[in-house]
Amino acid sequence: MTASRDSKKSLRRFLPLAIFVVLVGLLAYGLTLDPRRVPSPLIGKPVPVFELPLLDKPGTLSSSDLRGEISLVNAWASWCVACRSEHEIVTELSRSGLIKVYGLNYKDEAGNAKQWLKRLGNPYFVNAVDRDGRVGIEWGVYGTPESFLIDHNGIIRHKVIGPITPSIVSEELVPLIKQIKSEMS
Amino acid sequence: MKILAALCLWGVIWCNAIAAPVTIYKFDSKENEAIFYKLSDELRCLVCQNQNIAESNSELAQDLKQQIYTMLRDGKSEDEIIEFMVERYGDYVLFDPPFKPLTWLLWLGPLMLFFLALVVGMKAIGGHRSEKTNDAQYSSDDAERLDRLKSELNQSSDKDKV
Amino acid sequence: MIPELGHFALIVALAVAIIQSILPLIGAAKNDVALINMARPAAATQFLFIGLAYAALTHAFIVHDFSVLYVSRHSNLIQPLLYRVSGVWGSHEGSLLLWSLTLSVWTLAVAMFSRKLPDILMARVLSVMGMISVGFLSFMLFTSNPFERLFPVPLDGNELNPLLQDPGLAFHPPMLYMGYVGFSVAFAFAVAALLGGKLDATWARWSRPWTTIAWSFLTFGIALGSWWAYNELGWGGWWFWDPVENASFMPWLVGTALIHSLASTEKRGVFKSWTVLLAILAFSLSLLGTFIVRSGVLVSVHAFATDPDRGVFILIFLCVVVGGSLALYAWRESTVSTTGSFGWFSRETALLLNNVVFLTAAVAVFVGTLYPLVVDALGIGKISVGRPYFDTMFSLLGIPLLLLLGFGPNIRWKGDQFSRIKNPLQLMLLVSVVIGVMLPFMIDGVFKFMTGLGLAAALFVALSTVYSLVVRLRTSSNIPRAYVGMLLAHFGISVFVAGVTMTTTYGLEKDLRMEPGSTYSMSGYDFHFNGVTRVKGENYTAEEASIDIFSDGEKIGELNPQKRAYSGKNSSMTEASIDKGFFRDLYAAMGEPLGGGAWSLRLYYKPLIRWIWLGCIFMSIGGVLAVSDKRYRQTIISKVTRPSVTQNASA
Numbered sequence: 002m003t004a005s006r007d008s009k010k011s012l013r014r015f016l017p018l019a020i021f022v023v024l025v026g027l028l029a030y031g032l033t034l035d036p037r038r039v040p041s042p043l044i045g046k047p048v049p050v051f052e053l054p055l056l057d058k059p060g061t062l063s064s065s066d067l068r069g070e071i072s073l074v075n076a077w078a079s080w081c082v083a084c085r086s087e088h089e090i091v092t093e094l095s096r097s098g099l100i101k102v103y104g105l106n107y108k109d110e111a112g113n114a115k116q117w118l119k120r121l122g123n124p125y126f127v128n129a130v131d132r133d134g135r136v137g138i139e140w141g142v143y144g145t146p147e148s149f150l151i152d153h154n155g156i157i158r159h160k161v162i163g164p165i166t167p168s169i170v171s172e173e174l175v176p177l178i179k180q181i182k183s184e185m186s
Numbered sequence: 187m188k189i190l191a192a193l194c195l196w197g198v199i200w201c202n203a204i205a206a207p208v209t210i211y212k213f214d215s216k217e218n219e220a221i222f223y224k225l226s227d228e229l230r231c232l233v234c235q236n237q238n239i240a241e242s243n244s245e246l247a248q249d250l251k252q253q254i255y256t257m258l259r260d261g262k263s264e265d266e267i268i269e270f271m272v273e274r275y276g277d278y279v280l281f282d283p284p285f286k287p288l289t290w291l292l293w294l295g296p297l298m299l300f301f302l303a304l305v306v307g308m309k310a311i312g313g314h315r316s317e318k319t320n321d322a323q324y325s326s327d328d329a330e331r332l333d334r335l336k337s338e339l340n341q342s343s344d345k346d347k348v
Numbered sequence: 349m350i351p352e353l354g355h356f357a358l359i360v361a362l363a364v365a366i367i368q369s370i371l372p373l374i375g376a377a378k379n380d381v382a383l384i385n386m387a388r389p390a391a392a393t394q395f396l397f398i399g400l401a402y403a404a405l406t407h408a409f410i411v412h413d414f415s416v417l418y419v420s421r422h423s424n425l426i427q428p429l430l431y432r433v434s435g436v437w438g439s440h441e442g443s444l445l446l447w448s449l450t451l452s453v454w455t456l457a458v459a460m461f462s463r464k465l466p467d468i469l470m471a472r473v474l475s476v477m478g479m480i481s482v483g484f485l486s487f488m489l490f491t492s493n494p495f496e497r498l499f500p501v502p503l504d505g506n507e508l509n510p511l512l513q514d515p516g517l518a519f520h521p522p523m524l525y526m527g528y529v530g531f532s533v534a535f536a537f538a539v540a541a542l543l544g545g546k547l548d549a550t551w552a553r554w555s556r557p558w559t560t561i562a563w564s565f566l567t568f569g570i571a572l573g574s575w576w577a578y579n580e581l582g583w584g585g586w587w588f589w590d591p592v593e594n595a596s597f598m599p600w601l602v603g604t605a606l607i608h609s610l611a612s613t614e615k616r617g618v619f620k621s622w623t624v625l626l627a628i629l630a631f632s633l634s635l636l637g638t639f640i641v642r643s644g645v646l647v648s649v650h651a652f653a654t655d656p657d658r659g660v661f662i663l664i665f666l667c668v669v670v671g672g673s674l675a676l677y678a679w680r681e682s683t684v685s686t687t688g689s690f691g692w693f694s695r696e697t698a699l700l701l702n703n704v705v706f707l708t709a710a711v712a713v714f715v716g717t718l719y720p721l722v723v724d725a726l727g728i729g730k731i732s733v734g735r736p737y738f739d740t741m742f743s744l745l746g747i748p749l750l751l752l753l754g755f756g757p758n759i760r761w762k763g764d765q766f767s768r769i770k771n772p773l774q775l776m777l778l779v780s781v782v783i784g785v786m787l788p789f790m791i792d793g794v795f796k797f798m799t800g801l802g803l804a805a806a807l808f809v810a811l812s813t814v815y816s817l818v819v820r821l822r823t824s825s826n827i828p829r830a831y832v833g834m835l836l837a838h839f840g841i842s843v844f845v846a847g848v849t850m851t852t853t854y855g856l857e858k859d860l861r862m863e864p865g866s867t868y869s870m871s872g873y874d875f876h877f878n879g880v881t882r883v884k885g886e887n888y889t890a891e892e893a894s895i896d897i898f899s900d901g902e903k904i905g906e907l908n909p910q911k912r913a914y915s916g917k918n919s920s921m922t923e924a925s926i927d928k929g930f931f932r933d934l935y936a937a938m939g940e941p942l943g944g945g946a947w948s949l950r951l952y953y954k955p956l957i958r959w960i961w962l963g964c965i966f967m968s969i970g971g972v973l974a975v976s977d978k979r980y981r982q983t984i985i986s987k988v989t990r991p992s993v994t995q996n997a998s999a
Contacts, residue, residue: 014681018674031645032656042276134249141274143232210861235649281734292719296712303704
């Protein structure tokens with residue numbers, strides 16, 4: 002009788018403290034996270050079906066074009082300041098020949114977009130124009146820049162939220178690209 | 187994390203309800219109108235600091251409301267629209283967390299705690315029914331004063347006890 | 349010069365706080381009167397220096413001293429005086445200074461009104477409060493200095509966020525802080541009692557008035573925030589279950605449990621262990637709230653400029669204060685014991701159940717607020733928890749709560765018979781249910797379950813409260829203020845629930861396109877749109893709509909919503925216009941120009957919405973009434989604690 006009462010007593014004594022310790026651990030770890038980062042549920046799923054006009058020439062880009070090789074779809078806009086910061090890396094990625102880089106011009110004015118590319122250089126194989134953002138919604142885009150790595154089967158393998166940095170390229174993209182390449186053979 | 191801070195969230199500046207675009211939608215039916223307002227309330231504006239798309243002024247919120255409207259006009263049901271959003275943005279977009287194993291603890295936790303606390307409480311009351319005084323902590327002097335005070339207090343009538 | 353003096357004053361205050369935390373505590377342990385007697389002067393000195401610092405910052409705002417970084421960020425040359433004064437607490441650094449000032453005010457109050465307390469207890473209480481002050485002053489001085497300078501000095505500053513330029517918001521933080529911070533007194537009493545190893549009914553008696561007053565302030569502060577949101581944000585909403593709002597609601601819930609638990613401990617000596625824990629918990633939640641608001645861990649519209657580094661500091665502070673007090677509780681819990689006994693049908697039981705309900709409610713808010721973080725941290729997903737969850741939880745918990753509220757105050761202490769009160773209470777319950785069910789039916793012919801339930805519950809509590817008063821009047825014509833306070837507070841809940849139920853069920857919202865000269869009819873009112881004109885305010889220009897309200901052909905009011913453009917960069921703001929009424933509000937907000945003079949407008953009909961805040965005001969006043977009752981604060985037992993006096997008197 003006393004034994005169970007004792008254990009009940011120690012439960013009451015130490016439970017609040019124990020709960021608090023767990024809480025602090027959680028909050029401490031929480032400080033390292035970004036609560037606004039929304040991971041994509043489209044990883045591992047096929048590219049959403051779409052067909053969009055191109056920016057600088059006649060014709061369209063459609064989801065079926067994104068097959069047969071590894072590609073990167075980069076959502077960007079001329080009004081987007083952060084897109085400027087990743088422009089160099091996107092250009093390098095394109096030049097390296099590792100992957101094909103497609104542009105998704107998101108909620109932008111064609112004139113402004115063309116000027117932006119003229120000023121900074123055009124790293125994109127082609128640029129699709131998503132004027133009203135509808136296709137963006139299909140991709141789960143909520144801000145720019147966002148980039149999607151797509152494999153040869155048209156499956157979305159990875160999403161980069163925010164500007165692509167050198168460390169993202171070396172730590173996230175390159176290993177994945179290598180993995181896909183080995184799957185291809 | 188700094189990278190994410192650099193993400194150009196379209197219209198993030200405008201998220202705070204400081205300017206209110208009121209788009210007039212014409213609905214086919216009262217049910218559709220009700221569903222529209224309900225979903226606007228329950229879907230999250232992803233670029234904002236914890237607002238639903240009804241209250242947010244960001245462009246994304248307007249786009250999403252337009253999406254809901256279009257889907258309603260095409261005859262889609264409330265569940266289909268929710269599924270559409272979740273497929274693209276994940277559960278994060280729902281302010282009404284779905285009931286699935288991941289959220290069992292969320293939905294059932296407080297209620298389970300309520301019943302658990304009731305049980306514990308009842309046991310405690312049961313324990314209190316026997317006169318359980320632990321006067322050992324008081325010295326005999328104090329115990330005497332305590333008894334005198336108890337009778338003093340008991341004399342002042344019950345109605346003084348608010 | 350003055351900002352430097354302000355900064356210096358803070359440093360001095362910190363030094364005094366350190367002294368206040370350590371010396372009286374040692375004095376209490378060693379029974380050293382000299383050290384013990386340092387507590388009160390230290391409290392007064394701290395108040396003086398923090399007050400000076402606060403005055404310095406306010407001065408900088410008033411005279412437009414943009415060389416102070418904080419001022420330049422939150423004020424500009426055309427900012428009205430009221431918002432220069434209230435801008436002091438408009439952001440992180442300044443609000444911390446307000447926190448410290450509020451804490452020093454409470455500490456001083458305890459020092460001044462504690463003559464009847466045994467000195468050892470007083471010393472410990474002031475020591476603990478001093479420790480909390482050390483934490484906040486350090487936080488300010490090391491990470492968030494409000495007096496930081498800016499060179500070169502800009503010619504003009506950035507205005508205060510236009511959303512904050514509203515009278516409601518000018519008063520909301522001070523009231524809220526008086527509540528939040530006020531719970532530190534109960535906390536300090538709990539810790540002091542644990543340290544001294546004597547937790548008895550007298551400790552509860554001393555804690556009670558302090559806790560109740562803090563609770564009253566908190567109730568009022570939260571109500572002000574809600575009222576402001578309704579007036580200012582243009583969406584007709586009054587509560588969003590935003591993490592920062594929840595951060596203020598959790599201490600309120602626990603605080604409510606605490607004041608009821610304290611009553612039980614004081615009168616019957618029961619639930620001591622729980623009361624101590626609740627006292628620790630209430631203030632801990634206040635501190636947790638501070639963490640949530642300022643660390644960026646959760647996404648919130650209200651969050652101050654968030655900084656994880658600052659979050660680390662607060663977290664460490666939390667560990668020391670909360671962890672320390674809970675460890676103390678674990679260690680000393682055996683010295684706390686219950687001395688009362690009571691039967692199954694007794695007020696003690698009702699209050700125990702009351703604690704269960706309020707604690708569950710607090711847990712629900714806690715879990716809902718932090719669950720997304722848990723899921724994210726464990727890497728198992730990313731979810732949001734919003735209004736639908738919290739509304740469901742509270743609708744469920746409301747039922748047992750309101751039943752308890754109806755029955756509880758009519759049940760006697762220690763032991764009672766249900767048969768004694770069965771008939772009147774059953775009758776009241778029946779009447780309430782019948783009316784509750786019928787009312788929705790009478791309003792629009794539709795049977796609504798939740799609405800009926802809410803109205804029935806509210807009516808039951810109201811009737812039961814009146815019944816308690818009548819019964820009391822029969823036995824004696826003298827009704828203590830504390831009793832009236834309790835009745836008023838309980839009645840306030842009834843009013844609150846009625847308001848929430850009606851406005852949620854029968855509120856209407858319409859987005860319209862209106863052309864000048866057109867009329868729209870809603871809920872028996874005709875809204876006639878006259879058009880839009882330009883107007884000028886003190887620091888803004890606006891497009892103002894003119895809408896006349898007619899009822900039965902007679903003009904009964906006017907609405908003039910505005911769309912304001914402030915001087916700052918991203919500041920265009922909707923200012924809603926409200927035709928206020930005791931039984932309903934009519935609310936209009938502007939949308940956009942649609943060409944040709946037509947505008948999109950949003951009109952709202954809000955029945956009984958004012959009852960929400962009226963209920964809160966009743967609760968708050970009830971608390972103040974209770975504290976003003978002299979019996980509440982008497983210490984019959986003070987004779988016991990002055991042994992030298994009693995020795996001679998008791999003979």
